[in-house]
Amino acid sequence: MSLMSVAPGPLLETPRLILRPTAMADFRRWCELMADPEASRFIGGVQAPSQVWRAMMSVAGAWTLTGIGFFSVIEKSTGRWVGRVGPWQPADWPGTEVGWSLHPDATGQGYALEAAVRTIDYAFETLDWAEVIHCIDPDNTASARLAEKLGATNRGPGRMPAPFQDHPVDVWSQTREQWGVNRARLLP
Numbered sequence: 001m002s003l004m005s006v007a008p009g010p011l012l013e014t015p016r017l018i019l020r021p022t023a024m025a026d027f028r029r030w031c032e033l034m035a036d037p038e039a040s041r042f043i044g045g046v047q048a049p050s051q052v053w054r055a056m057m058s059v060a061g062a063w064t065l066t067g068i069g070f071f072s073v074i075e076k077s078t079g080r081w082v083g084r085v086g087p088w089q090p091a092d093w094p095g096t097e098v099g100w101s102l103h104p105d106a107t108g109q110g111y112a113l114e115a116a117v118r119t120i121d122y123a124f125e126t127l128d129w130a131e132v133i134h135c136i137d138p139d140n141t142a143s144a145r146l147a148e149k150l151g152a153t154n155r156g157p158g159r160m161p162a163p164f165q166d167h168p169v170d171v172w173s174q175t176r177e178q179w180g181v182n183r184a185r186l187l188p
Helices: 024-035 049-066 111-125 141-150 176-183
Strands: 017-020 071-075 081-088 097-102 131-136 153-158 169-175
Touching: 017 081, 017 111, 024 049, 024 081, 071 111, 081 111, 097 111, 097 131, 111 131, 111 141, 111 176, 131 141, 141 169, 169 176
Parallel strands: none
Antiparallel strands: 017 071, 071 081, 081 097, 131 169, 153 169
């Protein structure tokens, strides 16, 4: 099996980032993200490499079977995997989500905003979604600030499907029309 194997799907770019489907080469850095207690706190908690493997394969499978999934976010200047951002809609999910999580060494650089803007553009323009949501734990103030910056509004508590039904989330959202207004004040 080649470490360069990449799930099928689109390639998107921003000024500093490449967004592409999951690749085998992402595994080590994805494991580092999920081994960090603070970075993984709101995305399932610390996970062993065997759990990360299954999650990564689930995302790759989502790309293969549904045509959507988290993009691996690659820093153009270094080729380094810095996180995952993307369209996500598993069975019984509260809506059409664009979610994000970054490796601890990639936070605070504007990467989540840059990748989320490009992905929301993709969701509305290419996937033809009518609405984008973000499922955010009420204690996750950093993600709530990003959702606000993107122009989303907090609709209040949402319900996640099993096995996440006991995890509290607020559902932040905006429509395609709202994004048209909000997008104009964000990154090029």
